Amino acid sequence: MNKNRQLAIEKIADTVRAECKVTGYGFQNIFEAAEKSGYQVIRYPIGKDEFLGFAMIKEGERIVFSNSSLILSREIFSIAHELGHQKLHLSEQGLTLIKDDDFTDRDEYEVEANYFAASLMMPREKVDKFIRQELNDKSSDKWNGLDIARIQTAFNVSYDMALIRLKSLGKLSESQVQYLKNEKGEHTATKLLKAINGNADLCRSTEAKKVPAEYLEWVISNYNEKLIPRKSLQAALSYVDLDVEDIGGLSEEKAVEDDSIFAKIGT
Amino acid sequence: MNSVLGARIRSLRESKGLTQEQVAERMNCTRQKYARIEKGLVDISYASIITIAQILEVSPDQITSAVNNEAQKEPMFRDNGASEKGDKFQFLDEMIDTFYAHRKLYKSVRQVDGDE
Numbered sequence: 045m046n047k048n049r050q051l052a053i054e055k056i057a058d059t060v061r062a063e064c065k066v067t068g069y070g071f072q073n074i075f076e077a078a079e080k081s082g083y084q085v086i087r088y089p090i091g092k093d094e095f096l097g098f099a100m101i102k103e104g105e106r107i108v109f110s111n112s113s114l115i116l117s118r119e120i121f122s123i124a125h126e127l128g129h130q131k132l133h134l135s136e137q138g139l140t141l142i143k144d145d146d147f148t149d150r151d152e153y154e155v156e157a158n159y160f161a162a163s164l165m166m167p168r169e170k171v172d173k174f175i176r177q178e179l180n181d182k183s184s185d186k187w188n189g190l191d192i193a194r195i196q197t198a199f200n201v202s203y204d205m206a207l208i209r210l211k212s213l214g215k216l217s218e219s220q221v222q223y224l225k226n227e228k229g230e231h232t233a234t235k236l237l238k239a240i241n242g243n244a245d246l247c248r249s250t251e252a253k254k255v256p257a258e259y260l261e262w263v264i265s266n267y268n269e270k271l272i273p274r275k276s277l278q279a280a281l282s283y284v285d286l287d288v289e290d291i292g293g294l295s296e297e298k299a300v301e302d303d304s305i306f307a308k309i310g311t
Numbered sequence: 312m313n314s315v316l317g318a319r320i321r322s323l324r325e326s327k328g329l330t331q332e333q334v335a336e337r338m339n340c341t342r343q344k345y346a347r348i349e350k351g352l353v354d355i356s357y358a359s360i361i362t363i364a365q366i367l368e369v370s371p372d373q374i375t376s377a378v379n380n381e382a383q384k385e386p387m388f389r390d391n392g393a394s395e396k397g398d399k400f401q402f403l404d405e406m407i408d409t410f411y412a413h414r415k416l417y418k419s420v421r422q423v424d425g426d427e
Contacts, residue, residue, distance in 0.1 A: 089397040262417040
C-alpha cells in the first residue's frame with residue numbers, strides 16, 4: 045500500500061469517527077456507532093473457530109457482521125475491519141460480499157481494511173495525545189503492561205492490537221513489543237485491566253445475538269397486520285432467542301391464530 | 312414481491328376453477344385491473360389480499376406463504392456436531408434472507424397504504 049492510499053484511508057477513517065461523533069480516544073460502543081451511521085449490525089456467536097466477520101450489501105443496504113464468540117476487543121476490531129471493507133471495497137468493483145476468515149494480510153483488501161481499522165480505532169494524533177496527557181509523556185522504554193492496559197481501556201482494543209498499532213506508529217521497537225508481550229504472558233491482559241480498573245470485559249466474549257431493531261419491527265408488524273402466521277413470527281424471533289410472549293404490545297386480538305381471521309373480518 | 316404474490320393468487324384462483332372475470336366482479340373492479348394484480352404490475356394492498364383470500368376461500372397466509380416458507384429455517388447449533396465451516400455462513404445468510412423476505416412484505420403493504 046503506498047503512502048497516498050494510506051493517507052486516503054486515514055482521511056476516510058477520520059470521516060467515520062466524525063460521523064459517529066467520537067470525541068474521546070476510542071469508540072464507547074462501536075456497534076451502536078455503526079448503526080447510527082446507517083449500517084445494519086448483526087452479531088452472532090458462531091463459534092471460536094469460525095470466521096470473524098463479513099461485510100455485505102443486501103438490496104442496497106449495508107450489513108456488517110461480527111462473530112460474538114470471540115473476545116469483545118477482537119469483535120470490536122472485526123466491526124472496524126468490516127466497516128473498512130464497506131468504505132473501501134464493496135460495490136467499487138461490483139463486490140457485494142467480503143467474508144473474513146482471519147485478518148492476516150493475505151491480500152491488498154485485507155491490508156487496507158486492517159489499516160482502516162487501526163486508523164479508526166487508534167488514530168495517530170489521539171495516541172500521541174494519550175501518551176502525552178495520560179502517560180505524562182513517559183518514555184516508551186519504561187512502559188509496562190499496565191500502561192498498555194490503560195491504552196486498551198481508552199481505545200477499546202485488544203492488548204495485541206495496541207502493541208501492533210503502537211509499533212506501526214513508531215512508538216515501540218520490536219524488542220519493546222516482545223517485552224510487553226511477555227508482561228501480558230505473566231499477568232494476562234484480564235488481570236492487567238482489573239489492576240487499573242480497566243474494562244476487563246474486553247477479554248471476554250459476549251456471545252451476543254443481535255440483529256437490527258428494524259428487522260424485528262418488520263416481522264412484528266407483518267404479524268400484527270396478519271400477513272404471517274404466528275409460527276413465522278416465532279421462527280424469526282427464535283433467531284434472537286425471543287418468544288412471542290417476550291414481545292410487548294401484542295394485543296389479545298392480534299395474538300389470535302389465523303384460522304379465526306375470517307370470523308373477525310365479517311365474511 | 313408483487314409478482315410472487317400475483318403468481319400465488321393466480322394459481323389459487325385457477326385451482327378453484329374461477330375465471331379472472333368472476334373474481335374481478337366480486338372485487339368490484341375491472342378484469343383488466345385484476346389481471347394486473349396477478350401479473351404483479353400493481354402493488355397489492357393488504358386489504359386486497361384479504362378480499363381476494365375471502366373470494367378464493369383461502370386464508371391470507373396461503374397467499375403470503377412465499378414469505379412464510381422463508382421463515383421456516385432450521386435453528387443454528389444443531390446437535391449433530393457435524394457442522395463444517397461454511398454451514399455457519401449459510402445459516403446467517405438464510406437468517407438475513409428471512410428478515411429481508413419480511414421486509415419485502417412489510418414494504419409492499421406500506422407502499423400501498425402510503426399511496427392511498
